[in-house]
Amino acid sequence: MIVSDAPALADGKEAPDASDSRIARGLLSTPAVTSERQRAKNCGKPGSDGEIVVCAQDDSQFRALSSAEADPKSPQALDDGRLHAPDFSGGSCEGEFGCITGGWAPPPVYMIDLKAIPEPPPGSDADKVAKGQMRAR
Known part of the structure; x- marks a missing residue:
């Protein structure tokens, strides 16, 4: 927003009032948050030219962290409607509910189908072991 004290007659409108210009300049130069010292100095005193002075204490020290601030990887923090890449560097989830681990096979x-094995030939070592005539090595 650009505010000028020069009359704007070229567009067919009348020149802005000087107080309007002063108010606009004041709005543009007002900081978003006043310092603690400035707030303490002006709080409780009536403003000049009918200004309204609003005073409030700074309660930021009494605020608790939200779920998203306390744990950025919590479901509440990640439920923001955006797609998130999976976190493969989080370590093992062993012992947690719903944990599916991988990397190993049972x-x-x-x-073995024992009926498919043929009978040993007669007189062979396998036949002698089967009949108890020879000890297995």
């Missing part, structure tokens, strides 16, 4: 199960 030991293999060997299935």
Whole structure:
């Protein structure tokens, strides 16, 4: 917003009032937050030219952190409607509810069909071991 004291007659409107210009300049130069010292100095005193002075204490020291501020990776912090990449560097979730771990396979199960094994030839070492005539090595 640009405020000028010069009359704006070229567009067919009348010149702005000097007080309007002063108020606009004051709004543009007003800081968003006043310092603690300035607030203490002006609080409780009536303003000049009918200004309204609003005083409030700074309660930021009494505020608790929100869930998103306390834990940026919490479901409340991540539920902002944006897509988030998965976190693969978070370590193990072992022992947590719903944890699915990977990186290992169960030991293999060997299935042996004993009926498919042929009978040992007569007189062989396998035949002698089966009949108890020879000890297995």
